Amino acid sequence: MVFSKVEPSYFSKDGCRIIWSGIDEDDVDTVVLNKDELDQLVEILKNNNVGKVELEDNFSEILINSDVVQFRLKDRDQLEANTREFREKILEYAKIPHDPLYVQVFPKEFYPSVWIQKDDDAKPSEKKSQKPTSLLNAILSSKTKGAEVSESDIFRIISTRRSTRKFSKTKVEDWKIEKILAAADTAPSAGNFQGLEVFYVKSKKAKEALVEAANRQPFVNAPLVLVFCMNPSRVKMNFSPEMLAKFSLQDATLAASYSQLVATALGLSSIWIGMIDEDKVKQVLGTDLRPSSILCIGYPDVRKSPKSRRKLKDLIHVLED
Numbered sequence: 001m002v003f004s005k006v007e008p009s010y011f012s013k014d015g016c017r018i019i020w021s022g023i024d025e026d027d028v029d030t031v032v033l034n035k036d037e038l039d040q041l042v043e044i045l046k047n048n049n050v051g052k053v054e055l056e057d058n059f060s061e062i063l064i065n066s067d068v069v070q071f072r073l074k075d076r077d078q079l080e081a082n083t084r085e086f087r088e089k090i091l092e093y094a095k096i097p098h099d100p101l102y103v104q105v106f107p108k109e110f111y112p113s114v115w116i117q118k119d120d121d122a123k124p125s126e127k128k129s130q131k132p133t134s135l136l137n138a139i140l141s142s143k144t145k146g147a148e149v150s151e152s153d154i155f156r157i158i159s160t161r162r163s164t165r166k167f168s169k170t171k172v173e174d175w176k177i178e179k180i181l182a183a184a185d186t187a188p189s190a191g192n193f194q195g196l197e198v199f200y201v202k203s204k205k206a207k208e209a210l211v212e213a214a215n216r217q218p219f220v221n222a223p224l225v226l227v228f229c230m231n232p233s234r235v236k237m238n239f240s241p242e243m244l245a246k247f248s249l250q251d252a253t254l255a256a257s258y259s260q261l262v263a264t265a266l267g268l269s270s271i272w273i274g275m276i277d278e279d280k281v282k283q284v285l286g287t288d289l290r291p292s293s294i295l296c297i298g299y300p301d302v303r304k305s306p307k308s309r310r311k312l313k314d315l316i317h318v319l320e321d
């Protein structure tokens with residue numbers, strides 16, 4: 001990775017994004033600085049000093065030495081830049097005010113690679129609607145390469161799932177993505193109204209902007225990024241708006257959870273992101289719907305063993321006569 005440029009932040013006119021590039025054009029790494037961090041950095045560089053800037057996460061830091069600037073980052077590989085070149089670009093950037101970069105990507109329709117029987121092709125008795133497992137059935141009966149490779153013991157899947165905050169650069173195969181999306185579609189929902197929408201974020205810029213929208217958690221820029229949003233307007237039940245909002249939150253959460261487990265069954269790993277700035281996420285997705293979570297999926301760099309939990313007797317509360 002070679003340090004390449006400094007660009008404005010996605011949501012704020014203060015701070016910046018520092019960008020490194022690899023050999024192929026997809027290979028990009030970014031560190032986002034807020035105003036304070038950038039100001040401290042400029043102060044050190046302007047005076048030709050050596051020093052350290054601690055980043056907001058209380059772990060990552062930038063070490064400015066006379067020949068090299070080192071970025072020691074939480075949950076990521078270390079990044080470096082030549083001090084002279086870095087100083088030049090940072091000071092140049094800091095000279096003039098910058099407008100934030102706005103990223104908004106408008107969603108398009110999703111077409112799976114497999115053929116799903118349409119209503120028009122169905123027998124009159126089947127015409128009314130698509131079965132909840134239509135996409136899954138289509139995938140399972142297709143000749144998709146490797147489609148049979150998945151863990152089918154649900155207990156093994158739930159007992160081995162672990163959150164991953166460091167993904168390898170390996171792409172997630174399309175047939176796996178389709179199964180993960182199909183899982184979201186099969187999840188139960190209040191009144192079967194599916195009060196949710198799933199945003200499948202392929203755009204590189206949108207993924208990067210989601211990192212900033214998720215409190216700069218870098219692993220949000222994962223090989224597969226799904227944002228689950230609540231859509232209470234789909235829940236056609238005669239209940240209060242509060243109840244419908246609650247249903248749609250539960251619908252979106254359950255669907256994400258189904259997708260997360262299926263990802264595990266397919267040998268992938270994931271991280272559930274709840275720490276998000278809803279308005280920023282909405283802006284990136286080009287929607288007014290409230291996001292409930294971002295599910296980031298990919299192949300883990302390292303497979304970890306399951307985390308401990310509290311004692312079952314503290315978790316389970318038995319009521320009996």
Ligand SMILES: Cc1cc2nc3c(=O)[nH]c(=O)nc-3n(C[C@H](O)[C@H](O)[C@H](O)COP(=O)(O)O)c2cc1C
Pocket residue numbers: 161162163164165217271272273274275276307
């Ligand atoms: C509602 C919810 C919100 C979460 N938000 C975040 C988050 O914003 N960032 C993060 O790194 N992990 C987040 N996590 C992941 C948890 O930290 C993780 O699931 C937990 O530590 C248990 O570890 P395990 O998933 O490896 O078993 C979230 C999980 C849930 C269920």
